[in-house]
Amino acid sequence: MNQEIAFIKREALKAKPEIHSLGFGKYFSDYMFVMDYDINNGWFDPRITPYEPLTLDPAAMVFHYGQAIFEGMKAYKAVDGTIQLFRPDKNMARLNDSCKRLCIPEIDENFLLGAIKQLVLTEQDWVPEGEGTSLYIRPFIFSTEPYLGVRPSHQYKLLVILSPVGAYYGDQLSPVKIYVEEQYVRAVIGGVGHVKTAGNYAASLKAQEKAEANGYAQILWLDAKENKFVEEVGSMNIFFKINGEVVTPKLNGSILPGVTRDSVIQLLNHWNIPVREEKLSIEEVFAAHNRGELEEVFGAGTAAVISPVGELNWKDQTITINDGQIGQISQRLYDEMTGIQLGKKDDPFNWTVKVSQVEV
Secondary structure (H helix, E strand, O other): OOOOOEEOOOOOOOOOOOHHHOOOOOOOOOEEEEEEEEOOOEEEEEEEEEOOOOOOOOOEHHHHHOOEEEOOEEEEEOOOOEEEEEOHHHHHHHHHHHHHHOOOOOOOHHHHHHHHHHHHHHOHHHOOOOOOOEEEEEEEEEEOOEOOOOOOOOEEEEEEEEEEEOOOOOOOOOOEEEEEOOOOOOOOOOOOOOOOEHHHHHOOHHHHHHHHHOOOOEEEEEOOOOOOEEEEEOOEEEEEEEOOEEEEOOOOOOOOOOHHHHHHHHHHHHOOOOEEEOOOEHHHHHHHHHOOOEEEEEEEEOOOEEEEEEEEEEOOEEEEOHHHOOOHHHHHHHHHHHHHHOOOOOOOOOOEEEEEEOOO
């Protein structure tokens, strides 16, 4: 794809929010990237336009049949004043995996990454500086054809929006409490649990609502067939340090292959810390705790980076992990990952991609 990206200037820029008020996903930058698709032209008309509401036909197929996918990635203000992305090639590849599963036309990964860089460069003043802050990048694609027959749409829209964010859970490294869900399921092998489609998250809301009502921050999902094996948390993959080894559920077709998950595994291998990907039952987790062998539990995801888990509740049994404190591995992973993202530490894996030098 070799198309020039048009730029449409807005009349006035927004006021930037205060760093302390950022939260997650509350504010949005001045511009967004937009590109359209139809069956005759392919992907066309790439443009950076003012951030504004969309107008869609009431019969747009996304409203009725749910063809909608997305990605989550971040831009960071590095200590040398540059802006950099973290493993964006993995996000582009995963976006196309989602396209394939949802029968959406694939995108040119290099072109979209270039467009994201151009958008971030345009909005470089929106990249916040401060502990735990970043510019969240949300690419997404949805079907727009007005048609009520059940088939893949012939028209789509791709957008990228930007949101300056703080820590996902507030106090980033304060261990969270997690509820193990038994009644509801999110995804099954052969379904769409391994891709980032909107319906996965809609399916999680009822259980999340129940967990929050009982004082828990997140859900830990079990497998849909036997309601026995650990899968993932609503917003992140999950890891357990048991008797000196780190264990994470093996990818099986119903678990999202997280970019941060993959990064954690590579770092642990790099440090010669034993790490295994395998099926792990919730009974094994609680049994390990009862033996005094469950040393740490932590989640890993783009939004939270590393999030230590201090409490698990399953079948009215509550266990406290590491006395409710962040564990040594969790802290080390967080420090290393954020250090690489912010340019404070060496990047032996070549994970970071510079956007541009920030001009003052």
